[in-house]
Amino acid sequence: MNTPLRNILVIGAGGVGAATAHKCAQNNDRLGDVWLASRTLDKCRSITDDIRARGNLADPGCRLEARQLDAKDIAATAALIREAEASIVLNVGSPHINMSVMQACLEAGAHYLDTAVHEGEGEMNMPPPWYARYDWTLRDRFAAAQLTAVLGIGFDPGAVNAFTAYVQKHMLDRIRTIDIMDVNGGDHGRYFATNFDPETNLREIMEDVVYWKNGDWVTVPCHSRSRVYDFPELGEFKLFSMGHDEIHSLALNIDAERIEFWMGFSERYIEVFNVLKNLGLLSPDPVAVEGQPVVPIKLVKALLPDPASLAEGYTGKVCIGCEIIGEKDGRERTVFIHSLKDHEACYADVGTQAISYTTGVPLVTAALLIAEGSWRAGTMVNVEELDPDPFLAEMPKQGMDWAVIDSWGQSPRTEIKL
Numbered sequence: 001m002n003t004p005l006r007n008i009l010v011i012g013a014g015g016v017g018a019a020t021a022h023k024c025a026q027n028n029d030r031l032g033d034v035w036l037a038s039r040t041l042d043k044c045r046s047i048t049d050d051i052r053a054r055g056n057l058a059d060p061g062c063r064l065e066a067r068q069l070d071a072k073d074i075a076a077t078a079a080l081i082r083e084a085e086a087s088i089v090l091n092v093g094s095p096h097i098n099m100s101v102m103q104a105c106l107e108a109g110a111h112y113l114d115t116a117v118h119e120g121e122g123e124m125n126m127p128p129p130w131y132a133r134y135d136w137t138l139r140d141r142f143a144a145a146q147l148t149a150v151l152g153i154g155f156d157p158g159a160v161n162a163f164t165a166y167v168q169k170h171m172l173d174r175i176r177t178i179d180i181m182d183v184n185g186g187d188h189g190r191y192f193a194t195n196f197d198p199e200t201n202l203r204e205i206m207e208d209v210v211y212w213k214n215g216d217w218v219t220v221p222c223h224s225r226s227r228v229y230d231f232p233e234l235g236e237f238k239l240f241s242m243g244h245d246e247i248h249s250l251a252l253n254i255d256a257e258r259i260e261f262w263m264g265f266s267e268r269y270i271e272v273f274n275v276l277k278n279l280g281l282l283s284p285d286p287v288a289v290e291g292q293p294v295v296p297i298k299l300v301k302a303l304l305p306d307p308a309s310l311a312e313g314y315t316g317k318v319c320i321g322c323e324i325i326g327e328k329d330g331r332e333r334t335v336f337i338h339s340l341k342d343h344e345a346c347y348a349d350v351g352t353q354a355i356s357y358t359t360g361v362p363l364v365t366a367a368l369l370i371a372e373g374s375w376r377a378g379t380m381v382n383v384e385e386l387d388p389d390p391f392l393a394e395m396p397k398q399g400m401d402w403a404v405i406d407s408w409g410q411s412p413r414t415e416i417k418l
């Protein structure tokens, strides 16, 4: 039996950081002290103030601390891990800081979790598999130190990887295709906004699409593959194939003919995106404006609403899930394993919209499993390498239900236009 671990350091104070810190606080009787650190101290303080104001501390006797930190400074991050006596670090900063936070964890002896693959600043179209370029290079060091690093444990990547492992373990003898689908049926009332960091969001949409087919990576231009899918409660949405983190580990860990990720976009979103792209406003390369260097994508980010500000008044639901088609006992079976979450319910619980919430809940669920022992792998893993059962038993207790639509025969819900 593993000894329970105590004390959490959360790094990053955006929407996901807020949802994560609230959920840690709601579980601090199991997780111990909660420290929140980010580049901007005020953002940390407003989250810790909100946690207290909402009465979200399960054990008011545990410490709740806010700190300023540049997580690219490995020594400073390791020092903070030691000061907090943190056993587990939850990295929900920008995807540029994974490598330095992981190195700090190795230095200070802490377990590590994140929600997105590491990206170099301004880097686009990384060669597949994306994790191999940076994150997986530290796997041997985590194994040697017997520390657990769980990569990509938000919703997608994250819970969807656990969904896939669950279907493989319990529902299918052979998997043919995995389609991960993410649709936001909500309304934030703004002309145009991104639900998380605009730089990350717009770049991932603009990149070439990479998916897995017949044992190899296939690359096609963005928005060149679409499908319509009929989601439970939300109805039909048009989805576009996109490159996404989870494909880059699932392809190596799960045997399937095709693995692909699809995101739903409104007509408005695609229209604005195309204008920004065609004008060069999504470029990470600086242009001279009256002698001053200006990075177009950073200008766009500065003009767009702060994703965290969308939470109040956001209505409607998100649905994220995997349609997995394969065979069981010689018969074709189609499984749609998914979660639905309401923006308003998330706001009432932790003061964020559902995109942040659905990322923070799986992350804190995994932290609980590491703290209490069942997911303490003692090496670096992607989520599908772990037992999905304890995770899918705990996640509903943390605020995210999940469900399965099970049909024998080809899915009636799908239409793929290739």
Ligand code: NDP
Pocket (backbone or CB within 6 Å): 011, 012, 013, 014, 015, 016, 017, 037, 038, 039, 040, 043, 069, 070, 071, 072, 092, 093, 094, 095, 097, 115, 116, 152, 153, 154, 155, 156, 157, 158, 195, 196, 197, 200, 307, 355, 356, 358, 359
């Ligand atoms: P935000 O951009 O809103 O927040 C990122 C936070 O990280 C900010 O508070 C920022 O500080 C902080 N930060 C950035 N660089 C540093 C640094 N060097 N040192 C310390 N803090 C730093 O992002 P989100 O909250 O929307 O998303 C967080 C992460 O979650 C991202 O990696 C995103 O890709 C991922 N994500 C994953 C999902 C999933 O389902 N797997 C879904 C949604 C997001 P400052 O405020 O000063 O800029």
